[in-house]
Amino acid sequence: MNPGIRLERPRPGVVRIVLARPDRRNAQDPPLLRALDAAFLEAVADDDCHVIVLAADGPDFSSGHDLTGSFDLPSPPIATMHSSSDQEGIEGHFNFECELYLGLCLRWRDIPKPTIAQVNGRVIAGGLMVMWPMDLVVASDDASFSDPVTAFGVNGVEYFTHIYEVGVRRAREMLYTGEAIGAEEAHRLGMVNHVVPLADLEEFTLDLAERIAARPQFGLRLSKATINQQLDAMGQRQSLEAALSLHNLGHANNLLKHGSLIDPSGAAVIRSAAQRTPAESGGAA
DSSP: OOTTEEEEEEETTEEEEEEOOGGGTTOBOHHHHHHHHHHHHHHHHOTTOOEEEEEESSSOSBOOBOTTSOOSOSSSOOSSOOOOTTSTTHHHHHHHIIIIIIIHHHHHHTOSSOEEEEEOSEEETHHHHHHTTSSEEEEETTOEEEOOGGGGTSSSOSSOOHHHHHOHHHHHHHHHHOOOEEHHHHHHHTSOSEEEOGGGHHHHHHHHHHHHHTSOHHHHHHHHHHHHHHHHHTTHHHHHHHHHHHHHHHHHHHHHHHSSSSOTTHHHHHHHHHTSOTTTTTOOO
């Protein structure tokens, strides 16, 4: 297992996958995403695993994509069968994002077992892409959620399910301002199932997972598949593919204007917004 990922079996019927890169606030590079996918595959193949919990070491669940990491595909495609990321221009990077971002997120959304995100601290941009594919979310009361990447000249993170998670108008504000949503507001909006004190987060999540794990597995699988099929009938998958195309239009524009996939002025904008708490930005009651 990759050192950035740890797999545990804390309760009967429960496998917990842990993002174990706290020194980088669990920022995701391609090796970590592939290791995470491998851990999910291992849990799915384990007949003793009935529920999968995704948790994180350190003070933050995930700070998003590791912008210092490589954007190369380190091995043949595994999720969407797109061609090499070595293509010139935006084509190679589009292949990369179809594979490592949207492709894996959709794959994790469709895992045939119940999944629960155990979330503490900050969930920023690409961190949402790891959390949102999970079926349920349990958050600590210090958790916050933000997608500030319009400052980089793109539409938002590559798994663009914002309106499904928080509703249309809150999604607009979330993206337009880049400011964080607090845990209690996230709960009111339906993005989070439960908010608990940080000290109780692990036990509460495992208790919930164990209750679910005791139920008939095939019924759970059918229920999950039905909900996902209804989301797709509502157009979720098609809207995600369209959003990723616009996301890469932003990258192409940045390459022409700045010689970089992202607007270099965006980092300062994001750092400034990050200094404000959800309450200061209107994101919590």
